[in-house]
Amino acid sequence: MNLVIFGPPGAGKGTQSAKLVKEFNLFQLSTGDLLREEVSKKNDFGNKIEEIMKSGGLVSDEIINNLIENKISNPEYKNRIIFDGFPRNLDQAKSLDNLLKKYNQQISLALNLKVDNQILVKRITGRVTCSVCNKTFNIFFDPPKTCDLKDCGQRKLITRSDDNEDTIVKRLKTYDEKTFPVLDYYLKKGIMKNIDGMQDINAISDQLFTIIGAVRSWLWLLDSYNRIFSKIKFLIYGSYSWSKYSSK
Numbered sequence: 001m002n003l004v005i006f007g008p009p010g011a012g013k014g015t016q017s018a019k020l021v022k023e024f025n026l027f028q029l030s031t032g033d034l035l036r037e038e039v040s041k042k043n044d045f046g047n048k049i050e051e052i053m054k055s056g057g058l059v060s061d062e063i064i065n066n067l068i069e070n071k072i073s074n075p076e077y078k079n080r081i082i083f084d085g086f087p088r089n090l091d092q093a094k095s096l097d098n099l100l101k102k103y104n105q106q107i108s109l110a111l112n113l114k115v116d117n118q119i120l121v122k123r124i125t126g127r128v129t130c131s132v133c134n135k136t137f138n139i140f141f142d143p144p145k146t147c148d149l150k151d152c153g154q155r156k157l158i159t160r161s162d163d164n165e166d167t168i169v170k171r172l173k174t175y176d177e178k179t180f181p182v183l184d185y186y187l188k189k190g191i192m193k194n195i196d197g198m199q200d201i202n203a204i205s206d207q208l209f210t211i212i213g214a215v216r217s218w219l220w221l222l223d224s225y226n227r228i229f230s231k232i233k234f235l236i237y238g239s240y241s242w243s244k245y246s247s248k
């Protein structure tokens with residue numbers, strides 16, 4: 001099955017996606033990785049993308065759709081893609097559905113990690129890193145104690161420069177506004193699941209595993225039913241007349 005995972009910056013989407021990839025043998029498809037992969041090829045197309053990215057411009061939906069189609073059409077990834085950070089808007093969600101349809105696939109589940117914005121702000125602004133061993137702490141949730149190396153005694157605790165509160169509040173607001181229509185789109189399709197992202201990391205992944213397991217079983221059942229049903233149709237109508245009356 002293919003699925004999409006949503007979550008605002010700081011919600012732990014990266015951590016959870018990695019766990020899902022491992023547990024269900026999924027292929028994680030993020031547009032950032034796709035673009036970096038293209039750039040690293042050092043060909044004309046890659047160079048063009050690099051130019052756009054360096055100038056701070058947005059890579060067009062057309063280019064992104066092409067890159068995504070390359071992966072969707074690859075039999076190796078069929079029905080085992082987890083889309084991460086994509087689709088970002090309604091247009092992208094619709095064209096993703098069309099692309100998947102072309103290769104006889106679909107999105108069967110959209111997961112949304114929900115975390116209060118107040119907590120997200122603290123998670124992000126509170127983040128500090130040891131200058132010696134790079135271990136991260138959070139001044140609100142995981143206060144810096146001693147860390148791993150001997151030299152850490154002389155550490156400085158570093159805050160990322162773009163992690164100030166104003167920037168983050170703005171980023172979260174933009175995320176909410178842009179993502180809402182996409183979430184609504186999946187909600188109306190009946191495949192959206194909200195998950196409380198404020199629980200313990202393992203509690204979240206347990207919940208995700210259960211949901212995905214259930215959807216998988218359901219899809220398997222549906223698939224078996226369809227196969228049996230088409231066999232019965234075949235027995236009743238025969239191959240010729242059935243294909244004649246089939247809507248396909």
Ligand SMILES: [Zn+2]
Nearest residue numbers: 130133147152
């Ligand atoms: Zn350290």
